[in-house]
Amino acid sequence: MKYYEQSDGLQENIFEMFDRLSFSKEAHKKIFKYAKSKDIDIFSTPFDEKSVDLLEELNVKFYKIASVDLVNLPLIEKIGKTGKPVILSTGMSNLGTVEEAIEDRKSTRLNSSHVKRS
DSSP states (O other), X not given: OOHHHHHHSOOOOHHHHHHHHOOOHXXXXXXXXXXXXXXXXXXXXXXXXXXXXXXXXXXXXOEEEOGGGGGOHHHHHHXXXXXXXXXXXXXXXXXXXXXXXXXXXXXXXXXXGGEEEO
């Protein structure tokens, strides 16, 4: 039995899990509207370029890139082109992977001063 089957009793792949747990566009709008009404700087971690478009529509002030997406250079480039600050989660990545993700900034407006590593 795999860990995720033990932890939640479901037998689904990661894509099914993300689909089940992801907020809809309308839910994002509602959450962002509420946060802004409370003067909370809200952000989200996009996992694809379509999500970046949604977050731009919601006028997010900064982004977080998940450690799993350090190798997703098209996503990093799209986020970099927004010119907004980025929290770059490094997780268990090695230094070379992190450097490659940051190096990709040369084709975008993402620069080291915008990146906070976690």
